[in-house]
Amino acid sequence: xxxxxxxxxxxxxxxxxxxxxxxxxxxxxxxxxxxxxxxxxxxxxxxxxxxxxxxxxxxxxxxxxxxxxxxxxxxxxxxxxxxxxxxxxxxxxxxxxxxxxxxxxxxxxxxxxxxxxxxxxxxxxxxxxxxxxxxxxxxxxxxxxxxxxxxxxxxxxxxxxxxxxxxxxxxxxxxxxxxxxxxxxxxxxxxxxxxxxxxxxxxxxxxxxxxxxxxxxxxxxxxxxxxxxxxxxxxxxxxxxxxxxxxxxxxxxxxxxxxxxxxxxxxxxxxxxxxxxxxxxxxxxxxxxxxxxxxxxxxxxxxxxxxxxxxxxxxxxxxxxxxxxxxxxxxxxxxxxxxxxxxxxxxxxxxxxxxxxxxxxxxxxxxxxxxxxxxxxxxxxxxxxxxxxxxxxxxxxxxxxxxxxxxxxxxxxxxxxx
Numbered sequence: 001x002x003x004x005x006x007x008x009x010x011x012x013x014x015x016x017x018x019x020x021x022x023x024x025x026x027x028x029x030x031x032x033x034x035x036x037x038x039x040x041x042x043x044x045x046x047x048x049x050x051x052x053x054x055x056x057x058x059x060x061x062x063x064x065x066x067x068x069x070x071x072x073x074x075x076x077x078x079x080x081x082x083x084x085x086x087x088x089x090x091x092x093x094x095x096x097x098x099x100x101x102x103x104x105x106x107x108x109x110x111x112x113x114x115x116x117x118x119x120x121x122x123x124x125x126x127x128x129x130x131x132x133x134x135x136x137x138x139x140x141x142x143x144x145x146x147x148x149x150x151x152x153x154x155x156x157x158x159x160x161x162x163x164x165x166x167x168x169x170x171x172x173x174x175x176x177x178x179x180x181x182x183x184x185x186x187x188x189x190x191x192x193x194x195x196x197x198x199x200x201x202x203x204x205x206x207x208x209x210x211x212x213x214x215x216x217x218x219x220x221x222x223x224x225x226x227x228x229x230x231x232x233x234x235x236x237x238x239x240x241x242x243x244x245x246x247x248x249x250x251x252x253x254x255x256x257x258x259x260x261x262x263x264x265x266x267x268x269x270x271x272x273x274x275x276x277x278x279x280x281x282x283x284x285x286x287x288x289x290x291x292x293x294x295x296x297x298x299x300x301x302x303x304x305x306x307x308x309x310x311x312x313x314x315x316x317x318x319x320x321x322x323x324x325x326x327x328x329x330x331x332x333x334x335x336x337x338x339x340x341x342x343x344x345x346x347x348x349x350x351x352x353x354x355x356x357x358x359x360x361x362x363x364x365x366x367x368x369x370x371x372x373x374x375x376x377x378x379x380x381x382x383x384x385x386x387x388x389x390x391x392x393x394x395x396x397x398x399x400x401x402x403x404x405x406x407x408x409x410x411x412x413x414x415x416x417x418x
Contacts, residue, residue, distance in 0.1 A: 238297030
């Protein structure tokens with residue numbers, strides 16, 4: 001095969017790894033019944049592809065090929081291992097290995113492998129913080145550092161949680177399955193939390209040179225749709241509506257060179273009206289439920305207020321502050337309080353937002369949260385308190401691992417009067 005074709009095939013393999021490796025991994029877990037074996041099989045499959053495809057060409061169904069290759073390489077390794085557990089003793093595994101050519105990749109909606117893996121990771125026997133960390137790591141392929149940034153938690157602590165969660169699944173023999181309908185509500189909170197954290201990492205990446213990761217936000221929305229089919233609860237509608245409303249702004253959030261554009265500077269004609277309409281309908285359905293709205297429905301309502309404003313000056317900040325008041329009363333957190341402080345600054349002026357934000361920073365919980373320091377820098381800039389703004393920008397830049405966000409802050413810092 002000519003060198004140009006070999007390079008093209010290798011680029012195809014790289015693309016497949018980025019886009020499909022977690023789906024392949026989830027299917028291998030179903031087939032092999034073990035996280036470590038599935039991870040090893042995944043890498044063996046891609047190694048085999050790098051060896052064979054440049055000379056033989058791409059197979060007709062590359063994902064099926066990779067699953068088959070990973071599965072059989074794992075079986076061969078087990079057979080060579082003196083501690084091999086005979087497949088006859090594992091009918092759930094041996095049956096899934098019976099077909100040597102066409103592993104069943106595409107299940108019905110409720111049998112989706114990644115959704116199955118999400119519910120396995122969110123089993124109630126696993127600690128709640130470990131559930132989310134494990135799912136982000138194993139289902140979505142986020143690094144420990146990315147998860148730690150989402151949790152505001154040191155990376156070594158997250159790594160320990162993930163190891164403990166894997167051990168719990170193995171030792172407790174937790175089944176790899178979507179639970180029965182009567183057991184779904186127990187795990188729903190953790191599943192929704194996971195999906196939203198995945199979306200957040202895709203919508204505003206915590207590190208790297210890209211402001212967003214469209215693959216992650218698309219995967220979160222896909223999972224949200226699957227969960228809604230499985231359990232059409234108001235909070236599931238609220239979460240899906242929230243993600244769609246945020247996603248509607250993706251194309252307007254960066255310029256041609258990938259640099260960030262703030263909400264009030266975006267070209268709103270580039271917002272995706274189809275996503276706004278779908279998201280708005282989901283929000284209205286969530287808010288019309290007989291019980292009080294949950295946190296996702298309230299956040300979705302806030303996003304809907306933004307989406308309904310034809311231009312920034314039309315934004316109803318009074319309503320947004322009121323929604324944050326409800327959210328803060330029901331589900332208090334420093335992040336919600338920070339967002340409320342920003343909304344107060346837009347409604348009443350930056351001096352009022354700064355008072356609320358400084359009270360939060362005094363508690364110490366947001367010391368290492370770059371958005372808190374970026375907000376303080378902006379308030380001080382707007383108030384003409386340039387020395388304080390300069391210090392806050394410097395702290396925010398120090399905490400920012402994402403290239404476009406860091407460059408935006410550096411431009412704001414450089415534009416301050418000397």
